Amino acid sequence: MARLSFREQVLRVRQDAIVAAVNRLLADKGFDLMTVDEVAAEVGIAKASLYKHFPSKEALAAAAMVRLLERTLAFIDQQAARQEATPAQRLEAMVRWALTLQLAGEMPTVPSQNSSLRAELMAHQGYLDLLMQVSDRLGAWITEAQAAGDIDATLPAELVLYNIYARACDPVPAVLKAGGRFSDAEVVELVTETCMRGLRPRR
Amino acid sequence: MARLSFREQVLRVRQDAIVAAVNRLLADKGFDLMTVDEVAAEVGIAKASLYKHFPSKEALAAAAMVRLLERTLAFIDQQAARQEATPAQRLEAMVRWALTLQLAGEMPTVPSQNSSLRAELMAHQGYLDLLMQVSDRLGAWITEAQAAGDIDATLPAELVLYNIYARACDPVPAVLKAGGRFSDAEVVELVTETCMRGLRPRR
DNA sequence: GTCTATAGCCAGATAGAC
DNA sequence: GTCTATCTGGCTATAGAC
Helix, strand or coil: CCCCCHHHHHHHHHHHHHHHHHHHHHHHHHHHHCCHHHHHHHHCCCHHHHHHHCCCHHHHHHHHHHHHHHHHHHHHHHHHCCCCCCHHHHHHHHHHHHHHHHHCCCCCCCCCCCCHHHHHHHHCHHHHHHHHHHHHHHHHHHHHHHHCCCCCCCCCHHHHHHHHHHHHHCCHHHHHHHHCCCCHHHHHHHHHHHHHHCCCCCC | CCCCCHHHHHHHHHHHHHHHHHHHHHHHHHHHHCCHHHHHHHHCCCHHHHHHHCCCHHHHHHHHHHHHHHHHHHHHHHHHCCCCCCHHHHHHHHHHHHHHHHHCCCCCCCCCCCCHHHHHHHCCHHHHHHHHHHHHHHHHHHHHHHHCCCCCCCCCHHHHHHHHHHHHHCCHHHHHHHHCCCCHHHHHHHHHHHHHHCCCCCC
16 A cells, blocks of 8 residues: 555545545435535535535535445455354345444435436446446355245345345334334344344244 | 315315325435425426415425325225235235335335425325324234234334335335336335234244 | 635526416 | 416535635
8 A cells, every 4th residue: 555645645635524424414414415515514615615626515425425335345354253153144144234334324325216326326437336346256155045044045136135135225123213112223123023034044 | 975076076176186295205206305396297297286285395295295195095995905914914905015016116215314405295184194094004013913822922013114114115116126127016025025024023 | 836716517496477 | 277487495516716
């Protein structure tokens, strides 16, 4: 890794601050309701300065999504290092992690419907590469878990993968939490359990 | 039911056409991306005319949501009439119905996040009444299904209810369908099965 | 690279004739 | 109630001084 000049380090810190702010706002309001003015205000710089770092609002959001995928890969590596854990247990840990992130207000969400952002993401090579990597890693665990009988082998692997991905934007945890009867930890447990149970063999 | 004058009938038909168009657009693009101009274009009248029928964009969406809840109640009645069916089977039929509606592009979705629409819906008495009715009817079946051992009695009834509601905006069916490997009917079966299996007792 | 100020656009809502 | 035309505000993006 090349040594960074002071100037470059400052730039890097500033960019990280921007992406972190975008991450929070995406988690809170979603892409359409997030305004670039808010991002600038949260970072504490002028809007015009933002546009020196990122060419568009879509690019801002894409950077936040790339950061999420990088964090996801890091967590996958962490799970892969737990040699005592079965593939199914690792997948369960992924679900738990996603739900925890979501309840903490740190899970950025992208509109799965039509949007200017969809197009930009599908053209963003770095994003697609990371998404592929994550899918491959999780896909391998799914196959292993099915062979071990911990996940129903008659279910298409796609279905299992998408079911896990979908926990990142599941509305159930937030509604359960809003009900006030459960702690965050309890919500995570309940949702994780119903998710995984839905994927296990019939008996 | 009072006899309607011709004038009132025309009004009624026009309003139904508007709400149907809003329903489609909400299902297709969601509230934020739906524009009032599009609604007007789809109905075939001028935007200003729309505002003679509904005072705001939020009111338009609320009307579509009320219509959805009315259709839901009608389907609940239909299921209640199936005397051979168990409560769990009725709940499963509800899930199947919601998924079918969603895949057909007829399921309007409301942003569960912050939005001007949330506030308006929570102040809309007719909407809240209907929502309560639906929840009560489904809640009764859930309790019965738990007593019968078809749904895990250790799960909070809230969790079960929200899990069923969430199928209406589940992103998994659309993604599975986009993959092209499954027919709509297969998608409905796969998602319904994993949903219900997640709620059944451990063994 | 940072700021202030503003251009340009688009969508929700309204005026007023018919 | 329907239309055409317009207002209004907010948002993305940029110009231009420093």
